[in-house]
Amino acid sequence: MAEVILPEWLKGREEAPASLRAGSAGFIERSLVNFASTMKRLYVDGDYSSKKGALQAIEPRAKLAGFFFIIIAASLAHSAVFLGGVLVLAFALSFVSRIGPGPLAKRTFPAFVFTSVIVIPVIFGAVTPGREVLDVFGASVTGEGLRSAGFFLVRVAAMVSTAMLLSLTTREADFFRGLGRFVPSFFATALFLTFRYAFVLIKTAEDSALAMKARTIAGARAVESRTWFAGRAALLLKKAYGVAEEVGMAMVSRGFDGKLKGAAARALRGRDYIWLGFASFVLFLSFGA
Amino acid sequence: MSRVAEEVLGAEGVSFSYGPAPALSNVSLSVAKGECLAILGANGSGKSTLLKLLDGLIFPSAGCVFFEGRPITEEALKGEFLVRLRSGLGFLFPEPDVQLFCPTVFDELAFGPLQLGLGAEEAAKRAGDLLRMLGIEALRDRPPYSLSGGEKKKVAIASVLAINPGVLLLDEPTNGLDPRSQVWLYELLLSLRGHGKTVIIATHDLSLAGDLSERVLVLDESHAVAADGPAGEILKDKGLLLKANIIHEHEHRHGDVVHRHSHGPFSTHDEHD
Structure with missing residues (x-):
């Protein structure tokens, strides 16, 4: 094997230029790392379903x-x-499910904050005309607008907390298995694989951000961060395509022929019928509410 | 085309390319029932592609692949032959994250038997037996993505064994395994061989190839077969292994003495300058 000849600059250790100042991670890198950690916290951490x-x-x-x-x-x-009642019901059920209101509120809160931001225009008279209750830098906030925004927020909080309660109390496997009984199993499988491999790709994105951090001393300029992000997005797309192809092969090699065959579900029991009856009653009440 | 009577898998003049890049060039081989074959080659030499072709996951652009004497083509892969091939061949992917796509470890082990129509009871029995055999009962209800690398590999191997295939196609089976797990895998494969399983391993691991296989096939960097013969002979052929980029030499000093030696089965300090 030919001898490896090192370039001169690689033979010694040099100090970084004195003018170089350590910078902090850019907005894109921070957002990516925070998004990955939020996803993991929301959907992976905490084993309440068992x-x-x-x-x-x-x-x-x-x-x-x-x-x-x-x-x-x-x-x-x-x-x-009625919507307030559904919200209270969700939190009450979190107690009997040994979860408690904290973890449920923590998971509902991001959607609540996001919705709060997008309903801001609704409170102004230009969008929802009505009786002015406040003047914000010349824009009038109406009582009707506040009521509409508040109502929408309660609806979102009720729906999201109910959905989160379902996700917290149901093992991922059971959720997709249950879903497969209502929709064609192919769709349930596709949805599960999307969910499953989203985490593989998030991990790749997170590792990319860490790899960049490991080689960045002075903070990257915004344009560099955007270029880096575009490159990583292309890599993720390529990787997603490769993974999808390989997973397809792995399924085929173990006998998958396009029709997913699963084990039979257990029969429903008394408590299952009580729950279904109760939920149906809530649905019935909503028609008059 | 007539094939050797005891041949379980074979290839005749097989070529394959990914777009313009060739991956395999005119490869022929024949694997007898109960044989253990190691396919050696540098990165990108076409080992994984050859295994996928042998498993009927992809199809050659030229030549033909055979399973139990029948050509594996897209047209032929249906009905009874498809079931026979899928239940007869088990493929271990190098990356467990690709192989493990079910919600829990138990579902993962039951997946293959269920798809092959073995019934829920038999699938559950096989999954339970494998969990016990591999000592991973505690992982039964865990989602595979939450496991460590070694655990994932064990589950991936178990998911293949659940089908009880006669032929195991293992792509880099020791990839990502710590030394203890490598020994465990070696002993498992030895035991499977002892029970008549055919094992085909694509690997860089020369010690695994030497310890387990009686035959070695070397793919060179032109994606063709550089050698195919008894493991004892091939693994002693330093020139061949160097040429195929499977081993390499390096040089280092002990005081005034310069050692020049290769890595792999020739890693001895007896080649002084």
Whole structure:
């Protein structure tokens, strides 16, 4: 093997130029790392689904159907009191499911904050005309606008907390298995694989951000960060394509022929019927609310 | 085309390319039932592609691949032959994250048997037996993506064994395994061989190839077969292994003495300048 000849500058150790100042991570890198950690915290951390709670004991099909009824009820209702009731119900159920309000609130909060931001225009008279209650730098805030925004926020909080309660009390496997009983199993499998491999890609994106951090001393300029992000996005797309192809092969090599065959679900029991009856009753109430 | 009577897998003049880049060039081989073949080659020499072709996951652009004497073509892969091939061949991917796509470890082990129509009870029995055999019962309900690298590899191997294939196609099986897990894998493969399984390994691991295989096939950097013969002979052919970029030499000093030696089965300090 030919001898490796090192360039002169590589033979010694040199100090970084005195003018170089350490910079902080750019907005894009910070956002990426924060997004990855939020996703992991929301969907992976905390094993509440294996606790011996009331909702955890319900058969996945029945649980999924019941929560679907309650979410439909929350989307149909026109009464803030009813929606408040659904919100209270979700938090009450978090107690009997041995989760408690903290973890549920933590998972509902980001959606609540996001919605709060997007409903801001609704409170102004230009969007929702009505009786002016406040003047903000010349723009009038109307009572009707505040009511509409508040109502929308309560609806979102009720629906998101119910959906989060379902995700917290249901093992990922049971959720997709239950879903596969209602929709064609191919769709449930595709959805599961999307969810499953999103984490592989998030991990790749996170590692890319860390790799850049490891080689960055002075902070990267915004334009460099954008170029880097575009390059990483292209890499992720390519990797997603490669992974999809390989996963397809891995499924085929173990006998998958386009039709997914699964084990039979257990029969519904008394508590499953009680839950379904209760959820149906909530849905029934929403028609008059 | 007539094939050797005891041949379980074979290839005749097989070529394959990814777009303009050739991956395999005119490769022929024949693997007998119960044989253990190691496919050696540098990165990008076409080892993984050859295994995928043998498993009927991709199809050659020229030549033909055979399973139990029947050509594996897109047209032929249906009905009874498809079931026979899928239940007869088990493919281990080098990257466990690709292979493990089910919600839990148990589902992962039951997936293959269920797809092959073995029924829920038999699938559950096989999954339970494998969990016990590999000592991973505690992982039964864990999502595979939450496991460590070594655990993922064990589950990936178990997911292949659940089908109980007669032929194991293992792509870099020791990839990412710590030394203890490598020994465990070696002993598992030895035991499987002892029970008549055919094992085909694509690897860089010369010690695994030497310890386990009686035959070695070398792919060179032109994606063609550089050699195919008894492991004892091939692994002693330093010139061949150097040419195929499977081993390399390097030089270092002990005081005034310069050692020049290769890595792999020739890693001895007896080649002084």
